[in-house]
Amino acid sequence: MTPRVTLLAGGVGGAKLAEGLAAVCAPERLSIIGNVADDHEFHGLWVSPDIDTLTYSLANLIDRQQGWGLADESHRVLKGLERLGCDTWMSLGDQDMATHIFRTQLRHQGIRPSTIAQSIADSLGVKVNMLLPTDDRLQTLVKTEQGWLAFQEYFVRERCQPEVREIRFEGADEARPTFEALEAIEQADVLLIAPSNPVVSIAPILAVPEIRRAVENSRATRIAVSPLIGGHTVKGPADRMLTAMGYRCSNAGVADSYAGLIDGLVIDEQDRADRAALEADGLQVLTTATLMTSAEEKTRLAQETLAFAGVCRREEVAS
Amino acid sequence: MTPRVTLLAGGVGGAKLAEGLAAVCAPERLSIIGNVADDHEFHGLWVSPDIDTLTYSLANLIDRQQGWGLADESHRVLKGLERLGCDTWMSLGDQDMATHIFRTQLRHQGIRPSTIAQSIADSLGVKVNMLLPTDDRLQTLVKTEQGWLAFQEYFVRERCQPEVREIRFEGADEARPTFEALEAIEQADVLLIAPSNPVVSIAPILAVPEIRRAVENSRATRIAVSPLIGGHTVKGPADRMLTAMGYRCSNAGVADSYAGLIDGLVIDEQDRADRAALEADGLQVLTTATLMTSAEEKTRLAQETLAFAGVCRREEVAS
Numbered sequence: 001m002t003p004r005v006t007l008l009a010g011g012v013g014g015a016k017l018a019e020g021l022a023a024v025c026a027p028e029r030l031s032i033i034g035n036v037a038d039d040h041e042f043h044g045l046w047v048s049p050d051i052d053t054l055t056y057s058l059a060n061l062i063d064r065q066q067g068w069g070l071a072d073e074s075h076r077v078l079k080g081l082e083r084l085g086c087d088t089w090m091s092l093g094d095q096d097m098a099t100h101i102f103r104t105q106l107r108h109q110g111i112r113p114s115t116i117a118q119s120i121a122d123s124l125g126v127k128v129n130m131l132l133p134t135d136d137r138l139q140t141l142v143k144t145e146q147g148w149l150a151f152q153e154y155f156v157r158e159r160c161q162p163e164v165r166e167i168r169f170e171g172a173d174e175a176r177p178t179f180e181a182l183e184a185i186e187q188a189d190v191l192l193i194a195p196s197n198p199v200v201s202i203a204p205i206l207a208v209p210e211i212r213r214a215v216e217n218s219r220a221t222r223i224a225v226s227p228l229i230g231g232h233t234v235k236g237p238a239d240r241m242l243t244a245m246g247y248r249c250s251n252a253g254v255a256d257s258y259a260g261l262i263d264g265l266v267i268d269e270q271d272r273a274d275r276a277a278l279e280a281d282g283l284q285v286l287t288t289a290t291l292m293t294s295a296e297e298k299t300r301l302a303q304e305t306l307a308f309a310g311v312c313r314r315e316e317v318a319s
Numbered sequence: 320m321t322p323r324v325t326l327l328a329g330g331v332g333g334a335k336l337a338e339g340l341a342a343v344c345a346p347e348r349l350s351i352i353g354n355v356a357d358d359h360e361f362h363g364l365w366v367s368p369d370i371d372t373l374t375y376s377l378a379n380l381i382d383r384q385q386g387w388g389l390a391d392e393s394h395r396v397l398k399g400l401e402r403l404g405c406d407t408w409m410s411l412g413d414q415d416m417a418t419h420i421f422r423t424q425l426r427h428q429g430i431r432p433s434t435i436a437q438s439i440a441d442s443l444g445v446k447v448n449m450l451l452p453t454d455d456r457l458q459t460l461v462k463t464e465q466g467w468l469a470f471q472e473y474f475v476r477e478r479c480q481p482e483v484r485e486i487r488f489e490g491a492d493e494a495r496p497t498f499e500a501l502e503a504i505e506q507a508d509v510l511l512i513a514p515s516n517p518v519v520s521i522a523p524i525l526a527v528p529e530i531r532r533a534v535e536n537s538r539a540t541r542i543a544v545s546p547l548i549g550g551h552t553v554k555g556p557a558d559r560m561l562t563a564m565g566y567r568c569s570n571a572g573v574a575d576s577y578a579g580l581i582d583g584l585v586i587d588e589q590d591r592a593d594r595a596a597l598e599a600d601g602l603q604v605l606t607t608a609t610l611m612t613s614a615e616e617k618t619r620l621a622q623e624t625l626a627f628a629g630v631c632r633r634e635e636v637a638s
Contacts, residue, residue, distance in 0.1 A: 044424030074395055080417025084442045094413050098399025101420070105363030123403045 003189035005306065006031045006220070010201020011038070011050040012067040012235060013227055014194035015057035016292040018128075020302030021192070022058055023295070027127035031184035032058075033211075035196075036113070036132050037140040037169055037204030040152040042090050043081055045100035046107055049152070050201065051117050051132070052099060059124035067235070070095045089157045114178045131184055133205045134175040140204050141168050151200065160237040164244040167199060172207035177214070185214040190309040193224035195290060197238035198257040199245050206261065215261050221309040225266040225301070226254045229291060250274065255283055264312045266290060266305055284312050322508035324625065325350045325539070329520020330357070330369040331386040331554060332546055333513035334376035335611040337447075339621030340511075341377055342614070346446035350503035351377075352530075354515075355432070355451050356459040356488055356523030359471040361409050362400055364419035365426055368471070369520065370436050370451070371418060378443035386554070389414045408476045433497045450503055452524045453494040459523050460487050470519065479556040483563040486518060491526035496533070504533040509628040512543035514609060516557035517576040518564050525580065534580050540628045544585040544620070545573045548610060569593065574602055583631045585609060585624055603631050 005025050009018050009032055018032050035050040049068065056062040056070055063069045073093035082088045092100065099120060106116045114132040121130035140151040144162030154160065185191060196202055206212045215222065231250055233239050239249045247253035251267045251274040258265075264284040267274055272287045279285055286308040292298045324344050328337050328351055337351050354369040368387065375381040375389055382388045392412035401407045411419065418439060425435045433451040440449035459470040463481030473479065504510060515521055525531045534541065550569055552558050558568045566572035570586045570593040577584075583603035586593055591606045598604055605627040611617045 043420050044427055045420065074393065074413070076393055076413035077396060077417045077420065080414040081421060084417060084421045084439060086421065094393070094395035095399040097416065097420075098396045098403060101362050101364065101396065101416075102400060102403045102405065108363055120403060 002026050002029055004029045004187055005190045006184040006188035007192045008033050008205050009194035010035050010196030011053040014196040015054050016298050017194045019057050020298030022128055023299045024302050031129040031131055033131045033133050033181050035201050035205055037138045038151045045104045047100050055121045058126040069093050131181045132178055133181050133208045133211050135178055136175040137171045138175045139170040140200050141170055169204045169207040175208045177208050177210040182214055188220040191218050191220035191222045195225040195227040198254055199241040221312045222262045223264040223309050224258050224262045226251050229268040230270045321345050321348055323348045323506055324509045325503040325507035326511045327352050327524050328513035329354050329515030330372040333515040334373050335617050336513045338376050339617030341447050342618045343621050350448040350450055352450045352452050352500050354520050354524055356457045357470045364423045366419050374440045377445040388412050450500045451497055452500050452530050453527045454497055455494040456490045457494045458489040459519050460489055488523045488526040494527045496527050496529040501533055504537055507539040510537050510539040510541045514544040514546040517573055518560040540631045541581045542583040542628050543577050543581045545570050548587040549589045
């Protein structure tokens with residue numbers, strides 16, 4: 001029997017490992033829990049960027065060049081909205097707009113956001129379980145010199161330029177987990193954290209109190225894949241955000257951000273010098289090539305990570 | 320001083336006379352009251368086909384070939400919605416979708432539909448007053464052998480094929496007029512009814528009790544332009560619907576449907592034989608070419624109709 005694998009994942013980086021896992025896992029035994037705290041309402045439509053990136057990637061419909069959005073996209077709706085005087089700093093494609101229209105319609109009908117996410121994934125041919133950590137409103141807010149910004153305002157409109165002073169997850173304390181996400185964590189044999197931004201992609205998932213508790217109490221082997229290579233992120237502001245949040249911008253910092261939540265950490269071979277200190281802190285470490293640019297690299301990293309999880313688990317069982 | 324002109328208009332046919340009037344009237348003295356009873360919610364978006372046809376026509380953005388929708392249109396959102404399992408029998412273009420998204424967002428914010436309609440018109444460069452008869456929900460329902468259908472279901476999905484047994488305007492009794500529409504009727508020097516479908520384009524405007532009363536009591540010269548040429552409509556099911564509603568499918572039937580609401584009727588020169596009977600019934604009649612295929616024909620019919628209104632008015636004042 002293949003292991004039951006559950007992945008906590010953000011957007012672009014998370015989607016790459018999700019694709020690798022989808023290539024090697026039985027789909028019904030693979031669950032992806034995505035980040036909803038980046039969600040934002042644009043033009044009255046509920047946009048869920050990280051969930052869409054995961055779904056579009058797994059459906060092989062993603063724009064491979066930019067890592068998000070749909071391939072062969074056009075922007076005629078957005079031009080129409082601009083003509084009507086709307087702010088159009090968020091690039092929403094025409095095909096993508098269908099997803100947001102569909103999601104918004106179903107939300108207005110009172111359908112659970114997680115049911116909608118799975119339904120979109122199903123329609124696009126995604127076979128794995130596409131889960132949300134919560135159906136409640138959860139929003140990442142970023143404090144800058146301009147005051148508190150919604151995540152997309154900071155990330156897209158301001159292009160991550162303002163210095164980050166504080167991050168908070170509005171609604172987290174009251175957010176209830178979805179039963180699907182709780183079950184996926186509780187029943188997982190292997191619980192993975194994708195090489196996503198620990199501070200704004202993974203932390204908001206773990207900010208749902210019962211989700212965090214379930215990860216803490218999980219009997220699964222818990223492995224994170226570090227998003228850092230040579231002390232930097234492949235893409236996005238994770239390195240600067242780790243620093244801003246008081247973590248070291250290193251694999252040690254990533255490990256600290258997951259303290260009590262992981263048994264092992266996969267780091268890039270460029271960072272093999274970090275290994276000893278991580279192991280001294282009680283973590284098991286896999287050193288390998290973590291950059292995923294091709295389908296082969298995604299699959300290989302997924303295989304190696306699962307194999308590593310198997311080893312970790314056996315050691316744990318033996319102790 | 321040019322007269323204050325107010326036009327009651329449906330979609331495609333109404334938009335043609337509206338364009339003609341816009342070419343000859345001072346824009347601030349021209350008000351168009353459109354039909355909202357064809358409105359329909361598609362994919363959670365509020366679509367207002369007749370109002371959009373008027374607005375797009377007056378903005379010179381209309382698809383001249385089909386008479387509705389925007390020129391140079393694409394349908395990628397609709398294809399996306401189809402992929403998500405949605406019914407996509409209503410052809411909604413990508414640029415057009417921006418209008419529906421914008422309208423829906425503002426409606427959810429509690430903004431009056433008539434304020435939204437004027438705002439869209441303004442943004443698209445329309446200079447005339449674009450008015451709604453009511454901000455309340457008003458829906459044309461068509462009874463067929465399939466039971467009651469929403470107007471767009473009958474008109475677009477069923478392509479006007481089912482036999483029409485009954486028509487009703489849901490919400491009409493409770494519908495309150497907008498103050499802008501009431502004012503435009505009360506202050507008009509010339510009150511025109513466009514060559515639109517009397518039964519499903521003009522009747523629902525007049526179904527708002529206070530709108531009908533204002534037209535009845537108006538001191539304006541009230542002229543309708545018949546939609547029939549040689550006993551048939553240029554487009555659309557008005558001829559069959561007149562019959563179904565118990566009216567004669569002729570200019571006499573059109574005049575009957577506007578009984579007590581008009582002083583004069585403009586009919587096509589092909590139907591000059593109808594003149595005597597109409598005059599015998601107390602109507603003043605202008606016989607001219609009413610087919611509007613070019614901008615010149617629209618302008619000419621508008622000019623002739625306004626000139627005719629001037630004559631009618633003088634006669635009335637003299638009496």
